[in-house]
Amino acid sequence: MTLNAYQSARSSDQHNSRKDNLVTLRRLGSAVALSVALILCWRFAEIRPTAIFEPSAATGVWTFIHALFPPDLSPAFLRVVAAATLQTLAIAIAGTVLSVLIGLPLAILATPTLWQRGVLIAGEPPSATQSLLSGLSRATRALFGFFRAVPDLMWGLLFVVAVGLGSVAGTLALAISYSGVLGRVYADVFEDVDPRALEALHGVGASRFQIFLRAIWPQAVPSIIGYTIYSFECCVRAASVLGFIGAGGIGYEINLSMRMFSYGEVLTLILSLFALVAGTDAISRLVRRRLNANVPSAFLARKGLQQARGFISGPIWSRSLPSATVALITVLVIGWSFYATGFFNSGSFDLGLPGRVVRLISEMFPPDLDPGFLRSLLLPLLQTIGISVIGTLIGISISVVLSLPAASTLIFRDKYAAGRNSWFGQTVRWLIYLSARLVLNVLRSIPELVWVLVCILAVGLGPYAGTLAIGLHTGGVLGKLYAETFEEAPSQPIEALRANGASPLQILIWGMWPLLKPTLISYTVLRWETNLRVSTILGLVGGGGLGQAIYNNIQLGFYQRVTVLIAVIYALVLTTNWVADWLRNRPVLFNLARLRVSPYLKESEAPQL
Amino acid sequence: MIYSLHEVSKTYFTSRRPVEALNKFTFDARRGERIALLGPSGVGKTTLFRLLNATLRPTSGSLRFDGGEVSTMSVRELRSMRRRIGTIYQQYYLVPSLTALENTLCGRLGYWSFLHTIRSTLQPSKEETRLAMEALETVGLADKYCCRADELSGGQQQRLAIARVLMQDPEVILADEPFASLDPSLKETLASLLVALVVNSNRTLVATLHDVETALRFFPRIIALHDGHVAFDMPAGKVNRAMLDALYSSNSESKRTPPHYAGQWQGADESDSKCVPVCTE
Numbered sequence: 001m002t003l004n005a006y007q008s009a010r011s012s013d014q015h016n017s018r019k020d021n022l023v024t025l026r027r028l029g030s031a032v033a034l035s036v037a038l039i040l041c042w043r044f045a046e047i048r049p050t051a052i053f054e055p056s057a058a059t060g061v062w063t064f065i066h067a068l069f070p071p072d073l074s075p076a077f078l079r080v081v082a083a084a085t086l087q088t089l090a091i092a093i094a095g096t097v098l099s100v101l102i103g104l105p106l107a108i109l110a111t112p113t114l115w116q117r118g119v120l121i122a123g124e125p126p127s128a129t130q131s132l133l134s135g136l137s138r139a140t141r142a143l144f145g146f147f148r149a150v151p152d153l154m155w156g157l158l159f160v161v162a163v164g165l166g167s168v169a170g171t172l173a174l175a176i177s178y179s180g181v182l183g184r185v186y187a188d189v190f191e192d193v194d195p196r197a198l199e200a201l202h203g204v205g206a207s208r209f210q211i212f213l214r215a216i217w218p219q220a221v222p223s224i225i226g227y228t229i230y231s232f233e234c235c236v237r238a239a240s241v242l243g244f245i246g247a248g249g250i251g252y253e254i255n256l257s258m259r260m261f262s263y264g265e266v267l268t269l270i271l272s273l274f275a276l277v278a279g280t281d282a283i284s285r286l287v288r289r290r291l292n293a294n295v296p297s298a299f300l301a302r303k304g305l306q307q308a309r310g311f312i313s314g315p316i317w318s319r320s321l322p323s324a325t326v327a328l329i330t331v332l333v334i335g336w337s338f339y340a341t342g343f344f345n346s347g348s349f350d351l352g353l354p355g356r357v358v359r360l361i362s363e364m365f366p367p368d369l370d371p372g373f374l375r376s377l378l379l380p381l382l383q384t385i386g387i388s389v390i391g392t393l394i395g396i397s398i399s400v401v402l403s404l405p406a407a408s409t410l411i412f413r414d415k416y417a418a419g420r421n422s423w424f425g426q427t428v429r430w431l432i433y434l435s436a437r438l439v440l441n442v443l444r445s446i447p448e449l450v451w452v453l454v455c456i457l458a459v460g461l462g463p464y465a466g467t468l469a470i471g472l473h474t475g476g477v478l479g480k481l482y483a484e485t486f487e488e489a490p491s492q493p494i495e496a497l498r499a500n501g502a503s504p505l506q507i508l509i510w511g512m513w514p515l516l517k518p519t520l521i522s523y524t525v526l527r528w529e530t531n532l533r534v535s536t537i538l539g540l541v542g543g544g545g546l547g548q549a550i551y552n553n554i555q556l557g558f559y560q561r562v563t564v565l566i567a568v569i570y571a572l573v574l575t576t577n578w579v580a581d582w583l584r585n586r587p588v589l590f591n592l593a594r595l596r597v598s599p600y601l602k603e604s605e606a607p608q609l
Numbered sequence: 610m611i612y613s614l615h616e617v618s619k620t621y622f623t624s625r626r627p628v629e630a631l632n633k634f635t636f637d638a639r640r641g642e643r644i645a646l647l648g649p650s651g652v653g654k655t656t657l658f659r660l661l662n663a664t665l666r667p668t669s670g671s672l673r674f675d676g677g678e679v680s681t682m683s684v685r686e687l688r689s690m691r692r693r694i695g696t697i698y699q700q701y702y703l704v705p706s707l708t709a710l711e712n713t714l715c716g717r718l719g720y721w722s723f724l725h726t727i728r729s730t731l732q733p734s735k736e737e738t739r740l741a742m743e744a745l746e747t748v749g750l751a752d753k754y755c756c757r758a759d760e761l762s763g764g765q766q767q768r769l770a771i772a773r774v775l776m777q778d779p780e781v782i783l784a785d786e787p788f789a790s791l792d793p794s795l796k797e798t799l800a801s802l803l804v805a806l807v808v809n810s811n812r813t814l815v816a817t818l819h820d821v822e823t824a825l826r827f828f829p830r831i832i833a834l835h836d837g838h839v840a841f842d843m844p845a846g847k848v849n850r851a852m853l854d855a856l857y858s859s860n861s862e863s864k865r866t867p868p869h870y871a872g873q874w875q876g877a878d879e880s881d882s883k884c885v886p887v888c889t890e
Contacts, residue, residue, distance in 0.1 A: 417664065417665070417666060492698070492702045493702055493703060493704045493705070495664055495702070496696065496698055496702035496703070497704070497715060497718060498664060498691070499662045499663075499664050499691055499694070499696045500691065500692070500695070500696075500715060500716060500718050500719050500773075500777055501688045501689065501690075501691035501692035501718060501719020501720075502688075502715070502718035502719060503688065503718070503721075503723075503726070505723065505726060506718045506721065506726050509726065509730050510704065510707070510711075510715050510718060510730075511704055514704050514706040514707045514711075515704060515705070515706060517706065
């Protein structure tokens with residue numbers, strides 16, 4: 001019976017063999033296209049591999065590192081650092097609160113199961129109101145996409161124009177940018193809720209508001225809280241960078257000190273930034289654990305949403321503190337954050353604000369479609385793409401090298417494992433593990449824009465510095481994610497391979513890669529999308545790409561050109577999303593072995609039973 | 610002696626309390642022997658397996674493989690020792706996203722040099738691909754060579770695990786419930802196959818079995834485990850009903866799954882699974 005089956009498998013193989021030539025041709029074609037694309041990216045990013053090995057680069061970086069020490073710890077400066085750090089924190093808190101306030105109502109409108117399709121819609125004839133709401137719902141979703149696609153620094157620049165320099169601009173920028181992120185996530189969480197609950201309530205004649213309140217919200221709330229806290233972590237990082245464009249906080253001080261060559265101050269500020277980010281991460285992890293609300297790390301793409309899980313057990317806020325106290329503290333913290341960012345300060349935030357925003361928007365239209373201007377955007381646009389692609393590739397190389405020793409399951413031997421265990425070997429493993437983790441953390445915690453400034457010291461102004469900066473930061477981010485992925489790999493297939501006598505390299509190639517491929521690809525592609533957005537703004541500090549054009553046109557007040565730039569960025573991000581989805585859905589592209597049987601088995605070699 | 614275990618104990622130190630899986634376990638196995646391990650669930654059979662294939666280190670006692678003491682082996686020695694031991698695990702031990710053929714090829718990993726690994730990663734060698742197809746043919750999975758392992762049914766996955774071991778061509782075969790999810794006729798075929806494989810080339814076979822009938826028919830030597838030590842160790846001919854009843858009745862586990870019925874009905878999932886071939890485009 002098996003021989004027949006085998007022959008039929010073979011004959012289908014032969015049938016395919018005519019197609020094989022075509023497939024090979026196509027594969028060759030795509031390989032050539034890919035190489036050409038990469039070479040172009042390389043050219044546009046102006047990569048000069050030798051530049052980092054030139055004596056001037058080493059001198060530049062060395063002078064910088066040398067000048068970092070000792071950090072400036074004078075009491076006067078420490079007061080400045082503390083104020084800046086607190087301001088960054090306030091911007092992040094106020095920004096998160098505003099983004100929730102904007103994002104949540106819009107997310108309810110954007111939930112497809114409530115307004116567009118599904119059990120609530122099926123039975124109804126589409127009335128005018130219904131179609132209107134459905135259209136609004138779709139439009140809201142598109143709006144979220146737009147809010148997210150425009151980088152937060154770009155929003156920051158616009159708000160600096162509208163409300164003036166200072167932390168209000170930064171807060172509003174975060175609010176807009178993250179309401180797009182959170183709104184989309186909220187809407188997806190609401191959509192994922194079991195539709196049977198909706199149907200049951202709909203059946204007893206509940207209104208949509210009641211259905212949302214009784215069926216959707218209770219199920220969604222753990223994920224909502226988890227994602228909101230996670231997004232607060234991201235906001236802290238983002239807030240620290242916003243200062244680079246004058247939107248207040250620690251970034252402003254870093255930029256200032258860098259430009260005044262006071263590198264000792266820079267080190268103090270960066271250490272303080274470390275502390276802020278690490279502290280926020282720790283607190284948020286603690287709160288999330290207490291709430292038992294899990295989030296798949298790093299928003300695991302849009303498709304990872306189903307994995308959000310966990311329900312709050314017991315009282316929502318805390319088991320040890322009375323909830324009134326916690327509520328009071330929360331209100332106080334939020335109130336402080338709005339006070340500290342200057343929202344109650346009539347100088348920067350007054351009733352004239354809406355008018356100024358409207359005036360700015362009206363000045364942005366009609367967009368400037370002068371062909372000369374459009375042509376001048378082409379090179380920076382291509383540079384931006386080149387920076388993001390090559391930067392991500394550099395990041396991947398760094399993270400592959402560092403994530404393997406940073407994964408505890410790979411570097412350490414199981415405490416029960418067979419064979420000799422020397423304390424010397426164990427110590428060496430610990431040292432390698434800790435240094436890999438340390439390097440990853442440093443790479444990750446320093447924002448891209450700071451890396452750009454450092455890289456400019458080494459290789460000069462231009463896209464090359466931006467590419468290196470993206471590469472270094474991405475290396476840290478992806479390295480941590482990769483290491484976590486390796487640690488979460490299912491242990492049984494790996495154990496079986498090891499029991500076969502597989503070497504560590506073989507386990508990586510034949511075990512880890514096929515097991516973890518989808519996750520690793522998803523993280524990497526997601527990071528590339530982020531990097532593309534980042535590389536549109538690197539030019540603000542001299543890292544090449546569209547950023548320079550954005551900065552110049554905003555400074556010069558050419559708002560009609562800014563509109564065009566925003567449109568270009570939006571189109572670029574949409575295209576990237578499309579490419580990224582295409583890559584994510586084709587894991588076959590990343591298969592290592594090309595296994596086909598037909599070329600190997602001659603008729604005479606067919607196994608006999 | 611291919612295996613020589615002397616007072617081997619294995620304790621897991623969990624956060625609450627130490628759990629003793631094996632307690633002063635002593636036995637020797639000669640080359641060419643076929644040994645069935647019997648005993649209710651949770652008596653340390655799986656632990657014993659992981660000790661025998663050198664993935665676990667004993668807490669105390671001496672475990673020698675072909676004369677070499679396992680606990681003092683270097684990584685390199687361990688690797689060459691593991692290559693000589695093939696393990697058929699209970700379940701979940703295949704790489705789910707690799708095809709059946711690729712999983713079978715994994716049996717050869719222990720033989721590959723660094724260069725060969727790189728080469729095989731890009732394009733596995735003709736000879737090994739042919740061997741792998743033969744192995745799949747032997748277990749009746751040749752038509753599924755192109756299916757991902759996780760698209761196969763439980764029984765098919767079990768057979769694939771056997772194919773991987775055939776490919777490995779080891780001196781010792783350790784099998785943890787190798788026939789658990791197979792239907793009776795297939796169980797018969799594969800049991801005879803394993804036995805033939807072992808007898809013809811003087812290999813050693815150690816298997817845990819839930820199903821006493823199969824154990825008594827195919828394995829000349831029976832070792833019964835109880836509470837981490839040997840309850841009895843004797844030729845299959847001398848094992849009688851009373852001894853088996855004593856073995857299983859002392860453990861509450863056995864009341865839920867009587868040994869005579871275990872493994873009989875599980876062939877139900879042996880339906881022909883539909884899979885989408887992934888390796889031709």
